[in-house]
Structure formats: C-alpha cells, structure tokens
Amino acid sequence: MAQHFLLSAAARSLSLRQVLRMQEAEAWRMFRKLRWPKTDGAPVCSRCACVACWECSPRPSGAPRFRCSACGHDFSPTSGTLFAHHKLPIRDYLAAIAVFCNEVKGKSALALSRDLGVQYKTAFVLAHKIREAMAAEMKGVRIGGAGRVAEVDGAYFGGYVRPENRKADRKDLRLAENRSDKRQCVVTIRERSLDGVTPGRTLATAAASEAAAMGFIKARLERGSTVHADEAPAWNELPAYFDTKRINHSVEYANDEACTNQAESYFCRLRRAELGHHHHIAGPYLARYAREMAWREDHRRHSNGAQVRGVLKLVVSNPPSVDFCGYWQRSRKAA
Numbered sequence: 001m002a003q004h005f006l007l008s009a010a011a012r013s014l015s016l017r018q019v020l021r022m023q024e025a026e027a028w029r030m031f032r033k034l035r036w037p038k039t040d041g042a043p044v045c046s047r048c049a050c051v052a053c054w055e056c057s058p059r060p061s062g063a064p065r066f067r068c069s070a071c072g073h074d075f076s077p078t079s080g081t082l083f084a085h086h087k088l089p090i091r092d093y094l095a096a097i098a099v100f101c102n103e104v105k106g107k108s109a110l111a112l113s114r115d116l117g118v119q120y121k122t123a124f125v126l127a128h129k130i131r132e133a134m135a136a137e138m139k140g141v142r143i144g145g146a147g148r149v150a151e152v153d154g155a156y157f158g159g160y161v162r163p164e165n166r167k168a169d170r171k172d173l174r175l176a177e178n179r180s181d182k183r184q185c186v187v188t189i190r191e192r193s194l195d196g197v198t199p200g201r202t203l204a205t206a207a208a209s210e211a212a213a214m215g216f217i218k219a220r221l222e223r224g225s226t227v228h229a230d231e232a233p234a235w236n237e238l239p240a241y242f243d244t245k246r247i248n249h250s251v252e253y254a255n256d257e258a259c260t261n262q263a264e265s266y267f268c269r270l271r272r273a274e275l276g277h278h279h280h281i282a283g284p285y286l287a288r289y290a291r292e293m294a295w296r297e298d299h300r301r302h303s304n305g306a307q308v309r310g311v312l313k314l315v316v317s318n319p320p321s322v323d324f325c326g327y328w329q330r331s332r333k334a335a
Helices: 016-020 024-035 090-102 109-116 120-136 211-220 233-240 261-278 283-298 304-317
Strands: 053-056 065-068 149-157 184-191 202-207 226-230 243-247
Touching: 016 090, 024 090, 024 304, 090 109, 090 120, 090 304, 109 120, 120 283, 120 304, 149 233, 149 261, 184 211, 184 261, 184 283, 202 211, 202 283, 211 233, 226 233, 233 243, 261 283
Parallel strands: 149 226, 226 243
Antiparallel strands: 053 065, 149 184, 184 202
16 A cells, blocks of 8 residues: 555655744845745845845834845835735744745644744734635636536535424524534535646635635636536536536445546535634635635645745735734734
C-alpha cells in the first residue's frame, strides 16, 4: 500500500522551529523579497510604485520604514497588504501562517492564540485574514470547459438545534420549519484531475439552499463542461447548461456513469473542521471557512513550505482587509 503523502518526507519542507529561530531582521528580509520580488526585496513605493526610496528610522513597532523620493510617502513592507497596521513582530506573523498551514483540517482561533501568546481577538482576526488570502487565489476564476469533468454537490452546516429532553417534546429536525435560521448550505464545484496526480480546482460558496447557488455555478463553471451531480431537485436545471450525469445516492454511491465522491471528500474535510476544531462556523463566516477548506483541498499534495510561501505571496499581493481591518473597533459584522 502506497504511503500517504502527509507521512512522507516531501510533505515536510518547513518546520516551525526554523521560523521561530529567525531573527527579526531575517524575517523582514524574507517578507521583503516576497513583497518586492522584481527588485529582490529593495523597497518600491506602495503609492506611486517608484523604486527610488531610502530607509528612514524604523517605526515604534520596529518595522522598517522607507520614504519615496518622488511623492514623499512613508511606507513599510506591510503597507498596502493584508498585514497593514500590524502590531506584532513580523516573525510572529510568519509563525502564524506556518501553524495555520500545518493543520490539514483547520486551526481554531483559540488554539492559535495559545500558540502565539496573544489575545483571542488578535488570533481571530489574524486567522480570518489568512483565510481571506487563501480565498483570493480563486477570486473570479472559472473552471471546467470542453473535455473537463466537474462534480457539483451541496451540504448543510451550522444552526444546531438542541433537542428537547423528553422524547415526546422533540421536533422533526428534517422539516424546514423546525430548523435554525442560521443553517446554511455550502455548495461546491470540484474539478476532476486530468492526469490523476495534480488535484483539480475547488470552488465553494454558502447559500440558503442548493437551488439558490445555481447562479454561482453558472457564473464559475465553463460551458461545455461535463457535470456530475446527485438526484437532488435543485440540480434539475443543470442539463440546460451543461452535459449532466446524475447519480442516485439512495441506491448507490457511484456507478460507471457518474459519481460525486470528490465533492464528498471536500465536505468530509469541512465537516471535520466544524466538529473537531471550530465547533461553530455558521452565519456570515461560513463562506470563509468553506473557501479555506477548498484551498486546503487544492494544495493537499504540496509541502508545508510551499503552502506557507504560497499564502505569504497572497498576503503581500492583496490590499488591507475591508472586513477585518479594525474589526473589533466597530459593531458591524464582516460580510
């Protein structure tokens, strides 16, 4: 029997010990090279993109500070990125990404706060910023196309209803009127691998029901794709747009014509994250957790070092978070 990838040496190309042994200056050099790869870490103005910049006295946090000779703008390596306005040492942020990527089924904010020695609020925002970076990789991406096969499926998460003590007082939770209004459906489009080795891409969203996600499927799946789906009535509209094959799960899990096993494997990861790590992922944050698990599915055969570098590149290439920059200073929830 072949060895599982996570048990192999190829899966371990970076250890947390390596990150924690970094000096702060070394961590900044690594961050700068990822932020400004074309200049090998030399500063580039975050406002006008001028390369004629000089180093000023560091900020109170110890972060390097530069000034643009063209527009006079002061900036640091994190300016204009998801880690803008940071307060922790940059090495702690690199360690947070390493810890976050090492967990194959997600990392809870409570555990992250203990690992980093920070408040729960700090860890909560930091974890969601990392999730935002992961989700940015598939922003606006369309998958499938002629000759490609994709699987479509949905599963419900969140909205736990505590059953009554006495059996006679319990309600049938299969009925919509007895469910919590926080219960939402996660719908995924899972593209199959062409060569059987490289994982196909995964897209996910949260909606009120499977039928409510049809617009998402039509917008993100290329015409000409072959779609595998189960017999849920919500997918009756699919044949009008795609070559569709259906499978009846009340009879069998798969047959020679169709199966949705790869979409189900994605839901297994998300379900284990909900039950084993987060316990509560309903509400406005469910879509963020769903996209995080989609990223983990797509990169599951990459080493942890490659995953950390990939997330860092996404962090430095995306602007400050609209939802989580100053999150605890306002009452509005993240969208």
